[in-house]
Amino acid sequence: MGNNTISSSIYSVMLLAISMAACVSTFAVPSSAKSSSSSFLFSAEAEALLNSGWWGNFSLANRCSLKGITCNRAGSVVRVEVHSYGTLSNMNWSSLPNLECLDLSNDDSPYLTGAIPGEIGTLPNLTHLDLSYNYLGGVLPATLGNLTQLVHLNLSWNYIGGAIPSSISTLSKLTHVHLDLSENNFLQGVLTPTLGNLTQLVHLNLAMNFIGGAIPSSISTLTKLTHLDLSENNFLQGVLPPTLGNLTQLVHLNLAAMNFEGPIPSSIGNLRTLIQLNLKANNLIGSIPLEIGNLKNIEQMDMSYNMLKGSIPSSIGHLSNLTSLYLRSNQLTGSIPLSICQLSSLAVVDMGHNNLHGPIPREIGNLSSLTKFALDRNDIVGTIPNELADLHLLEYLDLSQNNLSGKIPETVMITDVLDSRLLPPTNPIVAGDIVLVATMAFACLHPKPKSRPSMLRLSQEFLSRRKALAVPLHTVPLLNLWNRKMDFVHQSNEQVISAQV
Ligand SMILES: *[C@@H]1O[C@H](CO)[C@@H](O)[C@H](O)[C@H]1NC(C)=O
Numbered sequence: 001m002g003n004n005t006i007s008s009s010i011y012s013v014m015l016l017a018i019s020m021a022a023c024v025s026t027f028a029v030p031s032s033a034k035s036s037s038s039s040f041l042f043s044a045e046a047e048a049l050l051n052s053g054w055w056g057n058f059s060l061a062n063r064c065s066l067k068g069i070t071c072n073r074a075g076s077v078v079r080v081e082v083h084s085y086g087t088l089s090n091m092n093w094s095s096l097p098n099l100e101c102l103d104l105s106n107d108d109s110p111y112l113t114g115a116i117p118g119e120i121g122t123l124p125n126l127t128h129l130d131l132s133y134n135y136l137g138g139v140l141p142a143t144l145g146n147l148t149q150l151v152h153l154n155l156s157w158n159y160i161g162g163a164i165p166s167s168i169s170t171l172s173k174l175t176h177v178h179l180d181l182s183e184n185n186f187l188q189g190v191l192t193p194t195l196g197n198l199t200q201l202v203h204l205n206l207a208m209n210f211i212g213g214a215i216p217s218s219i220s221t222l223t224k225l226t227h228l229d230l231s232e233n234n235f236l237q238g239v240l241p242p243t244l245g246n247l248t249q250l251v252h253l254n255l256a257a258m259n260f261e262g263p264i265p266s267s268i269g270n271l272r273t274l275i276q277l278n279l280k281a282n283n284l285i286g287s288i289p290l291e292i293g294n295l296k297n298i299e300q301m302d303m304s305y306n307m308l309k310g311s312i313p314s315s316i317g318h319l320s321n322l323t324s325l326y327l328r329s330n331q332l333t334g335s336i337p338l339s340i341c342q343l344s345s346l347a348v349v350d351m352g353h354n355n356l357h358g359p360i361p362r363e364i365g366n367l368s369s370l371t372k373f374a375l376d377r378n379d380i381v382g383t384i385p386n387e388l389a390d391l392h393l394l395e396y397l398d399l400s401q402n403n404l405s406g407k408i409p410e411t412v413m414i415t416d417v418l419d420s421r422l423l424p425p426t427n428p429i430v431a432g433d434i435v436l437v438a439t440m441a442f443a444c445l446h447p448k449p450k451s452r453p454s455m456l457r458l459s460q461e462f463l464s465r466r467k468a469l470a471v472p473l474h475t476v477p478l479l480n481l482w483n484r485k486m487d488f489v490h491q492s493n494e495q496v497i498s499a500q501v
């Protein structure tokens with residue numbers, strides 16, 4: 001697959017996201033509209049808007065120029081996008097039969113409370129329903145299944161409970177490009193096989209609810225999906241269905257923090273457009289499939305906190321766009337694959353708390369974008385390669401609880417381990433402070449407790465007169481601090497003192 005295909009598909013996803021961000025208004029004049037019935041309709045619409053209280057007082061003739069109201073050419077309300085409060089029953093919905101877009105998502109208080117009234121289901125032309133970011137409770141009304149023109153449904157960030165009504169699966173006609181019921185925390189029930197009827201779905205987000213049961217294998221019919229997020233539904237269980245591999249348009253797949261068991265299906269390698277894969281915190285077993293190396297576009301991969309065994313496949317070295325790789329807390333064995341060292345975009349590598357053995361490859365020095373490298377709690381042997389000192393962006397390094405030996409290389413300077421975003425101090429007194437603190441920190445980490453400085457010694461050292469560093473900070477090897485060797489100048493007499501703490 002060429003880069004053109006990939007970028008154009010990403011582009012079309014973006015376009016889609018933009019076009020879905022607001023309803024596209026249409027200006028169709030109902031052909032059947034007779035002036036008398038229209039004027040009756042218009043005054044009923046205006047009255048409903050007035051009675052809702054969301055616009056305060058206004059003259060009925062001005063209904064179409066109200067903030068957040070759009071009328072069609074005939075003068076009938078087709079869009080309502082407004083900051084609303086009170087309850088949804090404030091509005092007489094059956095007075096707005098031509099409504100196509102209802103966006104009452106709120107980014108500020110006061111919010112909508114109460115339940116979603118069944119009357120919402122009586123809006124035959126509704127294509128866009130967004131009630132996100134409110135305090136709506138209750139359960140989802142079954143009448144939602146009457147909104148046969150619906151394209152976009154977003155009820156995320158509310159407190160809605162109960163099961164997802166099975167009638168939703170009848171919205172298959174124009175259904176839904178976006179279904180976002182995430183962050184409700186009360187939605188429960190199971191995912192039924194009828195989910196597979198929503199074949200037009202592009203974006204499905206049911207994260208952070210209490211939905212249970214298994215992922216129905218019918219999910220494989222949702223072949224237009226680009227975003228699938230079922231994460232943090234603690235009751236979802238069973239295995240990852242191999243049919244997931246049929247969702248070949250997926251860009252974001254988040255199945256973190258559920259109770260999935262069994263292996264990662266090798267069909268995951270079919271998801272060649274994936275950019276983000278999150279399988280964190282499940283009970284996945286078996287090994288990481290070799291086919292993972294087919295995910296050429298992947299940037300973020302998280303399989304941490306599972307029970308994965310076997311070695312890290314060297315095919316991971318094919319993932320040239322990978323920026324973060326999280327494999328923490330599994331039971332992975334074998335050595336760190338050398339192929340990883342060719343992934344020049346890698347910024348975060350966390351392989352801590354596994355059973356990895358063998359040495360840290362010198363070629364790790366090729367990972368010039370690396371900011372975080374964690375390898376703690378493994379069985380890594382050998383020495384710390386000098387090449388780690390070449391990683392100038394490295395901010396976090398954890399090699400603790402391994403079986404590493406050897407000295408800190410003399411080529412590692414104290415400035416290599418300081419935050420590279422800050423300029424090193426030019427004032428020799430400040431530089432002296434940094435050296436003193438680092439030396440003391442090392443001294444307190446001495447493997448033999450008896451060689452560690454006492455509290456008294458530490459406080460004396462910190463309370464004594466501040467000393468200037470005799471040499472520029474960037475020339476001080478870290479090893480000297482480990483060996484507690486520091487060259488200070490006493491300000492009074494310009495005399496270099498080699499101190500041994
Ligand atoms: C509402 O506004 C109309 C004209 O816009 C005015 O005639 C009417 O008195 C107002 N009512 C209230 C309660 O302010």
Ligand SMILES: *[C@@H]1O[C@H](CO)[C@@H](O)[C@H](O)[C@H]1NC(C)=O
Nearest residue numbers: 044045048092093094095096
């Ligand atoms: C709501 O509007 C409909 C149609 O305009 C009307 O028949 C009905 O009486 C209204 N209901 C209320 C409670 O005002």
Ligand SMILES: *[C@@H]1O[C@H](CO)[C@@H](O)[C@H](O)[C@H]1NC(C)=O
Nearest residue numbers: 028029030031097098124125
């Ligand atoms: C719905 O939309 C169609 C055309 O898109 C239009 O003819 C009709 O009048 C609208 N309103 C209702 C209530 O169906």
Ligand SMILES: *[C@@H]1O[C@H](CO)[C@@H](O)[C@H](O)[C@H]1NC(C)=O
Nearest residue numbers: 121122142143144145146167
């Ligand atoms: C709307 O849906 C409900 C429940 O699914 C159903 O009983 C009712 O007949 C439907 N109403 C219309 C007008 O389609």
Ligand SMILES: *[C@@H]1O[C@H](CO)[C@@H](O)[C@H](O)[C@H]1NC(C)=O
Nearest residue numbers: 105132133154156178180203
């Ligand atoms: C749904 O609404 C939330 C909150 O406003 C927003 O973050 C999210 O992107 C929306 N989802 C879709 C699919 O538009």
Ligand SMILES: *[C@@H]1O[C@H](CO)[C@@H](O)[C@H](O)[C@H]1NC(C)=O
Nearest residue numbers: 169170172193194196197218
């Ligand atoms: C929905 O899916 C179920 C099972 O997957 C199927 O039996 C049913 O015919 C479908 N309904 C529609 C309206 O497509």
Ligand SMILES: *[C@@H]1O[C@H](CO)[C@@H](O)[C@H](O)[C@H]1NC(C)=O
Nearest residue numbers: 220221242243244245246267
């Ligand atoms: C889904 O993928 C499986 C193999 O993983 C294949 O056998 C099956 O035909 C596919 N189903 C559909 C509907 O594409």
Ligand SMILES: *[C@@H]1O[C@H](CO)[C@@H](O)[C@H](O)[C@H]1NC(C)=O
Nearest residue numbers: 002003006007296297320321
């Ligand atoms: C990797 O990222 C670059 C830049 O974002 C992009 O052009 C390219 O298509 C991506 N995929 C592969 C396989 O390199």
Ligand SMILES: *[C@@H]1O[C@H](CO)[C@@H](O)[C@H](O)[C@H]1NC(C)=O
Nearest residue numbers: 338339340341342343363366
């Ligand atoms: C590391 O970089 C060097 C020079 O760019 C290259 O020759 C070598 O193949 C790289 N090694 C690995 C394992 O990627």
Ligand SMILES: *[C@@H]1O[C@H](CO)[C@@H](O)[C@H](O)[C@H]1NC(C)=O
Nearest residue numbers: 379380381382402403404405
């Ligand atoms: C640490 O590695 C050495 C060889 O470098 C080996 O002899 C020793 O048994 C290892 N210790 C542990 C606790 O694995």
